[in-house]
Amino acid sequence: MRVITDKGDMEIKAVWFEHNMVRMIDQRLIPQEFSIIDLENYLQVAECIKNMAVRGAPSIGAAAAYGIALAAINDDDLTEAAEALRSTRPTAYDLFYAIEHMLRSIELGDEPIAAADMYADQIIERCRLIGMYGASLIEEEARIMTHCNAGALATVDIGTALAPIRSAWTAGRHIYVYVSETRPRLQGMKLTAWELYNEGIPHAIIPDSASAHFMRDGVDIILVGADRIAANGDFANKIGTFDKAILANSMGIPFYVCAPLSTFDFSLTSGDQIVIEERAEEEVTMVEHIRLAPQHSVALNPSFDMTPAKYVTGFITEAGILPPTEIDRVRKFRLEEASILD
Numbered sequence: 256m257r258v259i260t261d262k263g264d265m266e267i268k269a270v271w272f273e274h275n276m277v278r279m280i281d282q283r284l285i286p287q288e289f290s291i292i293d294l295e296n297y298l299q300v301a302e303c304i305k306n307m308a309v310r311g312a313p314s315i316g317a318a319a320a321y322g323i324a325l326a327a328i329n330d331d332d333l334t335e336a337a338e339a340l341r342s343t344r345p346t347a348y349d350l351f352y353a354i355e356h357m358l359r360s361i362e363l364g365d366e367p368i369a370a371a372d373m374y375a376d377q378i379i380e381r382c383r384l385i386g387m388y389g390a391s392l393i394e395e396e397a398r399i400m401t402h403c404n405a406g407a408l409a410t411v412d413i414g415t416a417l418a419p420i421r422s423a424w425t426a427g428r429h430i431y432v433y434v435s436e437t438r439p440r441l442q443g444m445k446l447t448a449w450e451l452y453n454e455g456i457p458h459a460i461i462p463d464s465a466s467a468h469f470m471r472d473g474v475d476i477i478l479v480g481a482d483r484i485a486a487n488g489d490f491a492n493k494i495g496t497f498d499k500a501i502l503a504n505s506m507g508i509p510f511y512v513c514a515p516l517s518t519f520d521f522s523l524t525s526g527d528q529i530v531i532e533e534r535a536e537e538e539v540t541m542v543e544h545i546r547l548a549p550q551h552s553v554a555l556n557p558s559f560d561m562t563p564a565k566y567v568t569g570f571i572t573e574a575g576i577l578p579p580t581e582i583d584r585v586r587k588f589r590l591e592e593a594s595i596l597d
């Protein structure tokens with residue numbers, strides 16, 4: 256991704272391996288500060304997933320893949336490392352998918368760092384294809400709405416929901432993006448707006464509560480990411496996604512979920528089986544570390560919500576665009592076979 260810093264523009268990924276360390280952008284500090292964290296062991300990687308220095312389902316997966324690779328080259332117990340990494344966050348399926356993938360690769364004799372690098376590169380390639388397929392849905396002068404951050408920060412590079420937006424912009428289409436702020440951690444306002452600013456893509460941050468207002472005003476398409484997609488097409492994504500899906504459905508606005516196949520959990524028959532992460536109530540009550548809520552009021556902080564498949568127009572994947580009823584077609588699909596579904 257292109258990043259504008261005090262020292263000039265640079266191209267950088269959200270997470271990568273260099274100088275025998277896992278390196279990542281500290282996403283907690285953006286946009287105020289641009290800082291890189293260096294990690295030497297899997298416990299540090301697990302801590303960064305937990306504290307959300309790295310976040311977004313595919314980036315969490317890549318970080319975990321590098322965590323397993325670090326454990327392997329440091330001669331740590333791989334079962335313990337896998338367990339520590341799995342216990343960091345419960346909802347994003349990519350985390351579990353990446354750990355299984357790495358354990359299998361290492362067992363087959365692959366060099367651990369090369370295997371993790373390949374995993375991260377595959378995420379980028381999947382996102383490129385999502386961008387290519389998704390851009391076909393974005394017309395000239397389109398007004399697009401997105402939620403949370405499903406950009407390069409969330410996916411090593413390029414993004415899922417931001418991939419079609421980047422592709423359409425690069426192809427010369429004049430587009431405009433509504434970015435909902437994404438209370439309580441503000442991933443939309445802090446991260447997505449920063450990515451769009453870096454690319455020069457016209458956009459505005461809107462309060463989460465203004466979605467209906469802007470949709471009625473004329474949003475052409477809604478693009479969101481996903482943390483876990485069940486076999487029936489129900490999916491979990493950042494809290495507030497479900498509201499947007501219902502609004503879009505009632506106003507006849509196409510609602511697309513952009514996700515690589517590593518986000519599909521075919522072992523779940525419905526979204527009711529997805530574990531929704533509950534995070535600290537301070538994320539809701541504290542704004543910039545000042546508590547604004549009355550002392551004795553509690554706050555509830557589900558980090559994700561589950562949107563039933565009936566609200567989804569289509570899933571934009573590296574294998575093409577498919578309606579929820581056809582998810583089963585990609586069950587055995589692998590990147591090397593990528594081609595548009597017929």
Ligand code: MRU
Nearest residue numbers: 310311312403405409480481493
């Ligand atoms: O809690 P976060 O910031 O990790 O949640 C991220 C999201 O909900 C994203 O929309 C999702 O992971 C898709 S990222 C391509």
